[in-house]
Amino acid sequence: MEITAAEALVRCLEKENVEIIFGYPGGANLPVYDALYHSSRIKHVLVRHEQGAAHAADGYARVTGKVGVCLATSGPGATNLVTGIANAYMDSIPLVVFTGQVPTTQIGTDAFQEVDITGITLPITKHNYLVKDPNKLPGIVKNAFHIAATGRPGPVLIDLPKDVAQSLIEFKYPATVRLQGYKPTYKGHPARITEIAGLIKQSQKPVIYAGGGILSSRAADELLQLAELISAPVTNTFMGLASFPGDHPLFLGMLGLHGTRYANLAVTECDMLLALGARFDDRVTMHLKSFAPEATVVHIDIDPAEIGKNVITHVPLVGDVKLILKTLLQQLERIDRSPWLSRIREMKEQYPLSYNREGGLKPQFVIEQLSRFTKGNAIIVTDVGQHQMWVAQYYQFRKPRTLVSSGGLGAMGFGLPAAIGASIGRPGDMVILVTGDGSLQMTMQELGTMMEQELPVKILILNNQSLGMVRQLQEFYCEGRYIATQFKFHPDFMQLAKAYGIPGYTLQTEEDVMNLLPQALSAPGPALVNCLVPPYENVMPMVLAGKGIDEAIDY
Amino acid sequence: MKHTLAVLVENRPGVLVRVAGLFSRRGFNIESLTVGRTENHDISRMTIEVDGDDRLIEQVTKQLHKLIDVIKISDITREEYVDRDLVMIKVNAEPGQRVEILQMAAIFRARVVDLGRKTMTLECTGNEGKINAFEESLRPYGIRELVRTGKVAMLRGSRFAGVSSGGKNDNNGE
Incomplete structure (x- = not known):
């Protein structure tokens, strides 16, 4: 029996076990929505702006490990997704994104709500498709899910013209994927693994530098085993946070620009740097020449293009980090490194993370207490800016996939919609959005989505009434000439909460934090907690531009 | 390089x-x-x-x-590979210069593909060095228009860069 391509699309999604779609309707995707109307298995979440749909699908993918799906119409619907797609691309998050398109007969005519979205998203998708033949749609969907989820994950976009969606086809979902040009390498080269095992045995002062690849390949257990077996301290990239227990004695915290001083010093002193699923980002390495100058660099990653891109690698190994670690672990025995570990302890004691508790309610204190109250049993979603770095520094993550944050793109406004996606993906877990007054105002229309979906998201605003991170940059790089970083108008967040029917709390003192924060967290349903923090607080330590990571400035 | x-x-x-x-x-x-x-x-x-x-x-x-x-x-x-580039050059050619230009073309095994009242269009195939030399030799007459295809290349002998000689997955970052 023939069905429309739009109906076929919904069947494809059901075959891929898609349970949720975040989207926004319009003229060009009308047939797809009409087909969704008849699906009992796929739930649609109506967002308030398409950017929210992409970020929500992203947040959902990060906490579940599944592919996130979103849907928008042509033209502005499609362009509104762009930030969300770029964000998923930079952080290697699997998404399949559907856009409506004007009918094929109108493509290229500057028709109403026409944009070349496959052209626009070329550099920010792992792959994309413009469907011209309705019969090819099922195969394209099959390929898209495969490409998004395998190898180094990423977003795939499918642009579906309205007339194609309305065409009748004989539906058949392909059983297998056939892509000549796409065969990711999973199994690491055995000789290289043996070589790495040998280097680990020889090394006196190894450091493991673990990134987001640990999370996407679900290798947190193997990472912990490796670190304990070979007595190597572990530092995380921002994207890697939550892949190693934050309270573990071998944990060094995050490295780089706002990393702990002991993580940065350990990397500088180490004789072997074992990079696992990380990409030597510029915020990690800072001044390249003084990054890990003493180290033999071993780089394990699934993406061959990351190896040797930024730093010279001594031992490269392409493959899935979980599979490689499993093999590597079999070739290693317990190694004690008392001198190195006592040196690490010494660095930790000498250069602890610190802040001045005088002068108002400090944001660092709020995050420390949040960490204490939740004991790592929550999913922390953040926006972008100072609050994000304080979460990275002061929150102790205990379990993988409990941090959801925009790393590579650094997209303010990611937080609230991503928290919605996270809460839908993990309904049993407490989802806490830590945000700033700047970030929240970028996408706060999604409070409507949050309440419509009855999601118990706890929103914690570290409200410094300014764009703190950029203000900090102006303090250090523009001699304190503050421009466009301090808001002259502040919304009344309590009234905002009230407008959406969300219980609101204002915290101004440490006492408020101790009394009201647990109350806000433990009450059922959502909460909006407005923490009034001082405007001139800086994220410290900080590595100034052009300096090596061992030269951080501190309080 | x-x-x-x-x-x-x-x-x-x-x-x-x-x-x-x-x-x-x-x-x-x-x-x-x-x-x-x-x-x-x-x-x-x-x-x-x-x-x-x-x-x-x-x-x-x-x-x-x-x-x-x-x-x-x-x-x-x-x-070891062979490579070819094709060029078409429209050169000034007064009736008195045509014989000379044809002799030049013969050396490079170029062919005349069009003739105008005051111009000749020549086609030449070869590797980059040869094409460059051909272009230089015609320059004194005045080149009116020049178009090159860019290089195509193929491995010598029985070796080949085609699909069946191994998949894409041969790259191990090594």
Whole structure:
């Protein structure tokens, strides 16, 4: 029996076990929505702006490990997704994104709500498709899910013209994927693994530098085993946070620009740097020449293009980090490194993370207490800016996939919609959005989505009434000439909460934090907690531009 | 150093823009790029010349590999290969100069493909050096118009850069 391509699309999604779609309707995707109307298995979440749909699908993918799906119409619907797609691309998050398109007969005519979205998203998708033949749609969907989820994950976009969606086809979902040009390498080269095992045995002062690849390949257990077996301290990239227990004695915290001083010093002193699923980002390495100058660099990653891109690698190994670690672990025995570990302890004691508790309610204190109250049993979603770095520094993550944050793109406004996606993906877990007054105002229309979906998201605003991170940059790089970083108008967040029917709390003192924060967290349903923090607080330590990571400035 | 890459891609709309876009956004410079169908209608072959050190070429190759539509890349620079470039040159040719120009053309085994009242159009095939020399020899007469196809290249002997000589998955970052 023939069905429309739009109906076929919904069947494809059901075959891929898609349970949720975040989207926004319009003229060009009308047939797809009409087909969704008849699906009992796929739930649609109506967002308030398409950017929210992409970020929500992203947040959902990060906490579940599944592919996130979103849907928008042509033209502005499609362009509104762009930030969300770029964000998923930079952080290697699997998404399949559907856009409506004007009918094929109108493509290229500057028709109403026409944009070349496959052209626009070329550099920010792992792959994309413009469907011209309705019969090819099922195969394209099959390929898209495969490409998004395998190898180094990423977003795939499918642009579906309205007339194609309305065409009748004989539906058949392909059983297998056939892509000549796409065969990711999973199994690491055995000789290289043996070589790495040998280097680990020889090394006196190894450091493991673990990134987001640990999370996407679900290798947190193997990472912990490796670190304990070979007595190597572990530092995380921002994207890697939550892949190693934050309270573990071998944990060094995050490295780089706002990393702990002991993580940065350990990397500088180490004789072997074992990079696992990380990409030597510029915020990690800072001044390249003084990054890990003493180290033999071993780089394990699934993406061959990351190896040797930024730093010279001594031992490269392409493959899935979980599979490689499993093999590597079999070739290693317990190694004690008392001198190195006592040196690490010494660095930790000498250069602890610190802040001045005088002068108002400090944001660092709020995050420390949040960490204490939740004991790592929550999913922390953040926006972008100072609050994000304080979460990275002061929150102790205990379990993988409990941090959801925009790393590579650094997209303010990611937080609230991503928290919605996270809460839908993990309904049993407490989802806490830590945000700033700047970030929240970028996408706060999604409070409507949050309440419509009855999601118990706890929103914690570290409200410094300014764009703190950029203000900090102006303090250090523009001699304190503050421009466009301090808001002259502040919304009344309590009234905002009230407008959406969300219980609101204002915290101004440490006492408020101790009394009201647990109350806000433990009450059922959502909460909006407005923490009034001082405007001139800086994220410290900080590595100034052009300096090596061992030269951080501190309080 | 100039490298010559033989790149097999899916014969689909948009592939050229994917490849060209990759070069521009990653800051790699294309010296020349030619593309055309192969013996297999589903596959096109690009010959891309890139200038850069080994590290850059390695990055170019790896980034190209990431494009789903790219099937196989062979850097044939250090292999034995034959390469050809075709040029068409419209040169000033007063009746009195034509014999001289024809003699020149004979040396380079170029052919006359069109004749105007005051111009001749010549076609010449060869490797880059020969084409350059041909162009130089015609320059004194006054070149009115010149067009080159860019280089196409193929490995010598029975070795080949085609699909069946191994998948794309031969790159281990080593």
